[in-house]
Amino acid sequence: MGAAVLSEMATENVVPVCAVIGIAFSLVQWVLVSRVKLTPERHASSGLGNSNKNGYGDYLIEEEEGINDHSVATKCTDIQSAISEGATSFLFTEYQYVGIFMIAFAILILLFLGSVEAFSTKSQPCTYDKEKTGKPALATALFSTVSFLLGGITSVLSGFLGMKIATYANARTTLEARKGVGKAFIIAFRSGAVMGFLLAANGLSVLYIAINLFKLYYGDDWEGLFEAITGYGLGGSSMALFGRVGGGIYTKAADVGADLVGKVERNIPEDDPRNPAVIADNVGDNVGDIAASISSFGVNHEFTAMLYPLLISSVGILVCLITTLFATDFFEIKAVKEIEPALKKQLIISTILMTVGIAIVTWIGVPSSFTIYNFGAQKVVKSWQLFLCVGVGLWAGLIIGFVTEYYTSNAYSPVQDVADSCRTGEATNVIFGLALGYKSVIIPIFAIAISIFVSFSFAAMYGIAVAALGMLSTIATGLAIDAYGPISDNAGGIAEMAGMSHRIRERTDALDAAGNTTAAIGKGFAIGSAALVSLALFGAFVSRAAISTVDVLTPKVFIGLIVGAMLPYWFSAMTMKSVGSAALKMVEEVRRQFNTIPGLMEGHAKPDYATCVKISTDASIKEMIPPGALVMLTPLIVGTFFGVETLAGVLAGALVSGVQNAISASNTGGAWDNAKKYIEAGASEHARTLGPKGSDPHKAAVIGDTVGDPLKDTSGPSLNILIKLMAVESLVFAPFFATHGGLPFKIF
Numbered sequence: 001m002g003a004a005v006l007s008e009m010a011t012e013n014v015v016p017v018c019a020v021i022g023i024a025f026s027l028v029q030w031v032l033v034s035r036v037k038l039t040p041e042r043h044a045s046s047g048l049g050n051s052n053k054n055g056y057g058d059y060l061i062e063e064e065e066g067i068n069d070h071s072v073a074t075k076c077t078d079i080q081s082a083i084s085e086g087a088t089s090f091l092f093t094e095y096q097y098v099g100i101f102m103i104a105f106a107i108l109i110l111l112f113l114g115s116v117e118a119f120s121t122k123s124q125p126c127t128y129d130k131e132k133t134g135k136p137a138l139a140t141a142l143f144s145t146v147s148f149l150l151g152g153i154t155s156v157l158s159g160f161l162g163m164k165i166a167t168y169a170n171a172r173t174t175l176e177a178r179k180g181v182g183k184a185f186i187i188a189f190r191s192g193a194v195m196g197f198l199l200a201a202n203g204l205s206v207l208y209i210a211i212n213l214f215k216l217y218y219g220d221d222w223e224g225l226f227e228a229i230t231g232y233g234l235g236g237s238s239m240a241l242f243g244r245v246g247g248g249i250y251t252k253a254a255d256v257g258a259d260l261v262g263k264v265e266r267n268i269p270e271d272d273p274r275n276p277a278v279i280a281d282n283v284g285d286n287v288g289d290i291a292a293s294i295s296s297f298g299v300n301h302e303f304t305a306m307l308y309p310l311l312i313s314s315v316g317i318l319v320c321l322i323t324t325l326f327a328t329d330f331f332e333i334k335a336v337k338e339i340e341p342a343l344k345k346q347l348i349i350s351t352i353l354m355t356v357g358i359a360i361v362t363w364i365g366v367p368s369s370f371t372i373y374n375f376g377a378q379k380v381v382k383s384w385q386l387f388l389c390v391g392v393g394l395w396a397g398l399i400i401g402f403v404t405e406y407y408t409s410n411a412y413s414p415v416q417d418v419a420d421s422c423r424t425g426e427a428t429n430v431i432f433g434l435a436l437g438y439k440s441v442i443i444p445i446f447a448i449a450i451s452i453f454v455s456f457s458f459a460a461m462y463g464i465a466v467a468a469l470g471m472l473s474t475i476a477t478g479l480a481i482d483a484y485g486p487i488s489d490n491a492g493g494i495a496e497m498a499g500m501s502h503r504i505r506e507r508t509d510a511l512d513a514a515g516n517t518t519a520a521i522g523k524g525f526a527i528g529s530a531a532l533v534s535l536a537l538f539g540a541f542v543s544r545a546a547i548s549t550v551d552v553l554t555p556k557v558f559i560g561l562i563v564g565a566m567l568p569y570w571f572s573a574m575t576m577k578s579v580g581s582a583a584l585k586m587v588e589e590v591r592r593q594f595n596t597i598p599g600l601m602e603g604h605a606k607p608d609y610a611t612c613v614k615i616s617t618d619a620s621i622k623e624m625i626p627p628g629a630l631v632m633l634t635p636l637i638v639g640t641f642f643g644v645e646t647l648a649g650v651l652a653g654a655l656v657s658g659v660q661n662a663i664s665a666s667n668t669g670g671a672w673d674n675a676k677k678y679i680e681a682g683a684s685e686h687a688r689t690l691g692p693k694g695s696d697p698h699k700a701a702v703i704g705d706t707v708g709d710p711l712k713d714t715s716g717p718s719l720n721i722l723i724k725l726m727a728v729e730s731l732v733f734a735p736f737f738a739t740h741g742g743l744p745f746k747i748f
Contacts, residue, residue, distance in 0.1 A: 011307060011311065014314050015313075018201075018314035019201040019202075019204045021318065022198070022200060022317040022476065023197070023205075025321050025324075026193065026201070027194075029191075030165075030194045032190055033169055033190050038073060038172065076171040079497050080170060083167055083170065083490065084164075089617070093621055094246050098152075098239060098243075102149060102152045102239075109144055112141075113137065114138050115736065116141075116740075121136045121138055123135065135217070143228035143231070144227070144228050144231035144732055145231065147229050147235065148732075149235060150232055151239075152236065152238065154235075155243070157202075158203065165195045166195070166483060166487050169187065169191030169487050170487055170490035170491050172191075173187045173511075174492075174494040174495045174504070177491065177495065180507075181507040181510060182334055184508065185333050189324075190328055191483065191487050192482070193476075196320070196481075197480075200320070204317070207229075207232060210229065214228055214229060227544070230732050233728045234725070237725040238632065241631060241632075242628050245624045245718050246620045248714030249578045250616045250617065251713060252713055253582030253586050253616050256579065256583035256587070256709055308466070311361045312470070313469070313475070316357070319353045320476035321476075322353060323346055323349045323474070323477050324477065324480065326346070326349055327345075339514040340514040343517075344405065346477050347401050348398070351398045362387040366383045368383050372459060379459070385458035385459055386463070388455075389454070389455040389458050389463040389464075390467065390473070392470070396447040396451040397474075399447045400443075400448075400528045401525060403524070404523070407440040409517040409674060410513065410678035414439075416686065418433050418436060422698070422701045426703040429672070429701065430703075430707060433672045433704055434668060440668075441663045444527075445659070445663075448528055448659070451464075451467050451471075451532060452464055452467075454467075460539075461535075461539030464535050464539070465533070468529045471525060471532065472525065472529045479522075481519075482518070485512070485516060485519040486515070488511035491508045491512075492512050495508050516670060516674055516677070517670070523670075524666070527659060527662045530720035530721070530724045531659045531720075533727075534655045534724050534727040535655065541651065542648060544735065545648075547648060550652070556643070556646045556649070557649040559649065560638065560651075560652075561649040561650070563650055563653065564649060565654065567630070567658075567722070568657045574627040575627050575715045576715055578624075578627070579709070581619065593607050635647060635726050635729045636729075639730065644738055644741055647737060651726060659719075662716050662717070666717065668711055669710075671708070672707065673705050673712065678690075679701050680693055680698065
């Protein structure tokens with residue numbers, strides 16, 4: 001076995017140094033964003049070179065027609081405050097419920113895992129070396145509980161910080177749009193970068209610190225250490241599920257209500273201030289898209305078996321830092337058509353640089369060959385094989401991203417075909433959209449399948465785990481692009497509500513349309529990596545539960561398989577019904593206000609925004625509990641009553657079914673959304689024949705977009721958390737299920 005080029009101490013220092021660099025870079029971006037003032041100050045151009053390039057100190061390209069600069073800035077500030085207050089209020093309410101769950105589930109982990117050896121404090125034999133002994137089962141129970149709480153708190157904190165950054169940036173993006181689309185893009189993307197780097201570095205540093213603190217107790221007992229640290233992933237994933245489901249129900253209830261009554265029935269523009277649901281809709285963008293998606297990232301490090309995965313994440317932060325500079329400093333966007341290519345280049349540049357980064361870190365940080373534990377046998381893995389495992393995951397992610405872009409961007413024929421189908425009404429639009437979603441599954445599944453085959457051939461289940469890490473190694477850039485979308489969406493809503501000119505709205509719409517596509521790409525990455533992570537966790541569960549083989553011809557495995565395949569459908573039914581029920585109340589409230597408040601349509605009276613915000617908040621808190629309970633209780637019930645073999649079947653079925661569902665739902669919703677924007681923008685001759693806003697094809701497109709909203713922002717993105725969470729929960733509780741599970745089978 002060859003030794004690594006880098007010493008162990010130097011290798012360990014790389015992780016915290018990269019995390020600190022990531023946090024420092026995010027703070028620099030924050031300072032640059034904060035230089036855009038919401039107060040209506042004007043400065044002359046001062047030849048400050050790069051500061052002018054980034055839009056600081058520039059004169060406005062145009063003055064708003066008939067609108068005083070002071071009143072525009074004041075309105076933007078007021079709207080931003082209302083959105084921020086609504087989002088903060090919702091998250092605090094949600095976190096109260098989630099906090100109760102965290103405490104209750106932590107007690108459950110302690111009791112279940114402690115009971116494996118009847119709360120014994122005796123040392124346990126080591127799985128991979130019978131001559132060695134490990135720490136007591138009670139210690140693993142205690143440390144698993146602590147790491148669960150740590151993961152949950154990290155996830156909650158990440159979601160809250162993400163929401164705060166987004167609401168800080170939205171009005172600033174609106175005001176910068178008056179200076180040109182390039183200036184607005186830079187502010188929106190810098191704000192996304194603040195979030196991406198802060199949260200990627202935060203997740204990495206918390207996990208690194210936790211591992212080192214646990215190591216003080218565990219010493220050389222690596223098996224016990226990493227069994228305990230899996231709780232971190234469980235905590236993060238469970239909080240992410242509640243955030244995604246609750247936030248998704250909130251945002252889509254408001255969105256559907258605002259669209260159906262405002263655009264279809266009353267024929268008023270999107271985000272018109274006369275629409276009572278519009279503040280709730282903008283709050284929802286932050287709660288659903290930011291707080292939920294951010295907290296769902298950063299939980300994929302639970303399979304850490306050595307320091308190598310942390311090194312990959314560390315190098316990823318440095319690579320993403322360089323990549324971000326290409327968007328904000330090296331090149332400047334001058335026209336609307338350059339936005340989407342600029343975001344695409346982020347993915348390509350980060351993937352190419354990351355390939356080089358992986359090669360370097362594998363060469364200097366990993367021995368030329370080493371052994372891994374593979375289902376009861378020791379397997380020798382060479383460093384170049386490990387590099388290929390990570391690389392295949394990284395490039396499979398890029399392929400999934402580009403396929404997703406092809407099916408969801410209005411620059412290509414699939415979305416244009418969906419838009420064209422609106423000529424004959426809502427029904428054909430829905431049919432075309434569903435067909436597009438189903439078809440978009442094909443290539444990503446092949447990409448995932450090839451990744452699994454290659455990585456498993458080289459390094460067994462550990463290879464699949466690091467392939468998943470490769471897919472998410474450029475997470476900081478992925479989060480920046482993901483966060484950019486809702487910030488741009490909010491910026492457009494603020495421009496409309498503040499009464500700014502149509503030219504400003506056109507710019508923010510262009511930013512938002514590109515953000516829709518890139519958000520779909522981000523979801524593609526998340527789903528692909530979730531499939532690989534879940535499979536790696538499934539392998540770890542099978543190993544930890546001491547299952548020799550998972551035979552699908554065995555009845556108890558097969559029944560688990562078909563029940564598991566059904567779970568994503570049950571979960572999707574729950575979340576979509578929840579959105580529908582909440583949207584129903586929202587539509588009725590918006591109609592009531594239009595019918596009963598005199599002068600509302602004429603713009604003389606102010607709508608009651610607070611009632612709509614309350615409807616969304618109450619509905620989402622109430623409705624997020626049943627889907628969350630389904631996911632959290634299924635492994636516990638199946639493992640306890642039917643045993644580990646049946647649970648293995650459930651996990652396999654949920655994985656296979658959930659991935660297909662998630663890709664299809666996300667891409668269908670994204671395509672419908674961009675088909676609507678394609679008609680609204682009227683950028684091509686074909687689009688102009690379908691428009692303008694308010695035409696029958698446009699109304700059909702709005703209906704399609706409304707149907708797709710819960711698919712792409714609630715059910716679809718929640719499914720990748722579902723398959724991951726069930727797998728990591730099963731892994732954490734595996735010792736209990738193996739010891740006490742399957743009572744009916746034991747009796748009969």
